[in-house]
Amino acid sequence: SQKIEQNSEALNIQEGKTATLTCNYTNYSPAYLQWYRQDPGRGPVFLLLIRENEKEKRKERLKVTFDTTLKQSLFHITASQPADSATYLCAFHSGGYQKVTFGTGTKLQVIP
Amino acid sequence: GAGVSQSPSNKVTEKGKDVELRCDPISGHTALYWYRQSLGQGLEFLIYFQGNSAPDKSGLPSDRFSAERTGGSVSTLTIQRTQQEDSAVYLCASSLGWGGTSDLTDTQYFGPGTRLTVL
Numbered sequence: 001s002q003k004i005e006q007n008s009e010a011l012n013i014q015e016g017k018t019a020t021l022t023c024n025y026t027n028y029s030p031a032y033l034q035w036y037r038q039d040p041g042r043g044p045v046f047l048l049l050i051r052e053n054e055k056e057k058r059k060e061r062l063k064v065t066f067d068t069t070l071k072q073s074l075f076h077i078t079a080s081q082p083a084d085s086a087t088y089l090c091a092f093h094s095g096g097y098q099k100v101t102f103g104t105g106t107k108l109q110v111i112p
Numbered sequence: 113g114a115g116v117s118q119s120p121s122n123k124v125t126e127k128g129k130d131v132e133l134r135c136d137p138i139s140g141h142t143a144l145y146w147y148r149q150s151l152g153q154g155l156e157f158l159i160y161f162q163g164n165s166a167p168d169k170s171g172l173p174s175d176r177f178s179a180e181r182t183g184g185s186v187s188t189l190t191i192q193r194t195q196q197e198d199s200a201v202y203l204c205a206s207s208l209g210w211g212g213t214s215d216l217t218d219t220q221y222f223g224p225g226t227r228l229t230v231l
Contacts, residue, residue, distance in 0.1 A: 032218070034218070034219070034220075036220075042224060042225075043116075043203050043205070043222025043223055043224055043225055044155070044203075044205075044220075044222050045222070046219045046220065046221070049218065049219070089154065089155065091220075093218060099145075099157050099160055099168050099170075099171070100145070100157070100220065101157065102147075102154050102155040102157070103154060104153065104154030105154050
């Protein structure tokens, strides 16, 4: 069965640096991947979507890349701020009438 | 309302009792999803609806779990004979649909969740 793997260990980085989070998947490539942010006690909030025919997508300080050869998506936050501290989830969608599969998330802590 | 709402926000029940969790999706959203999230864990997919039908029920943990959606809007997740391992936050999300060319079509908007505690 399809598996989505995110680094379960927390990522601590200094304010101003670029944070890079990894999402790996097994088996077949998704039609698209989504990245969500989740704060404690709240539901996830959508950030970015990247399709299988796209290499990179940007939104303000956020950048997502998608490498179907490596079966990996990278999520970057440039000029990170303490307010970026949260858990970031990737979600795999195979397209059509298929469910979305979420990774377990990576907790990011930006240190002032 | 502007977003997805869920009720109750908190539910404490005794083992063996039945509970009903409610989700009101964003108006016009045809797709609705239920997830479960245990403390410190990722989202566990339970079921999704396209309109009133559920093409995929594979995520329901056991036959004690059931869900329905009426009028293409409100959905109810029912857990019968609750067990302590059912304790978790139950999240609902809705989207315009899926498989569209716009990123927004498949974007899931989540509710605040219902925290279920089974004693």
